[in-house]
Amino acid sequence: MKFSVNSLLFSGTMSTEDLYLLEKVKLLGFDMFEATPVDPQVFPASELRQRAADLELGLNANFALPLDANTISPDPANRRRGVELSKRVVDLCLEAGVEVYCGANYAAWGYIPGHRRSDDEWRWGVESFREIGEYAKGSPIILAVETLNRFESHFLNTAEDAVAFVDAVGLENCKVHLDTFHMLREESDIGEAILATGKEKLAYFHACGSHRGIAGRDLVPWAQTFQALKDINYEYCIGVESFNSNLEQLAKLVCIWRDFAESPDELAFESLAFIKEKTREYEL
16 A cells, blocks of 8 residues: 655645655655646646656546636636647646646536536536547546535435446546545545445545544544455555645635644645554454
């Protein structure tokens, strides 16, 4: 099992000025770095690849489409911008040597139209993501769609939603990304949701505290969660995702108004220690 941490715990950007983060996460004990190309125009893909190789770190990327590039918008021009931006991010992932491109990469994050997911939105989303998946086809990159809680999206809230979506897309390189923070809010049974997703579909997993704080000091049913991961023989990577409350713009977007640890380093280190303890306990 490998272990990753998201760049947004430490910085609200991902440019050449943030390359020092790779040394930090390596020293904290992580095997992989999950980079978020907040602004694709300044994302240092080639430098990131070289720095990661020097440090023997793996790379994943987490990206959320913005509202003006929304692949499920009723506006065709908006949907087209979403597809083209996604293709640009795929190119950056290839340049950086990313293994899994995950997150809200299938529809705009924060898009809440005020109604249930419509048949048109489903069709637009499937068609758009299929085009993005076809674009990435033949490369080593896996595209993994993350289920989000109802306060961040109405489109894919549960593992069942995500599995149905990737089945409809119908491409081998399109899989599922689950996150305990969102699952705690949307699933009736986290373990059953993991089992229903299965090893073939589950490409990436975030082990996050129920409050976005230190994993293991929260309300997530961790025994059930790790038993299910063991039962499906999940063996790729478990990621830590949280956000820095001192980054005002980011904190506003994710609604974090307090510190969950003395520092981002402490949150990452203590979460990793807990997750590693559980992977040993459940022989993952």
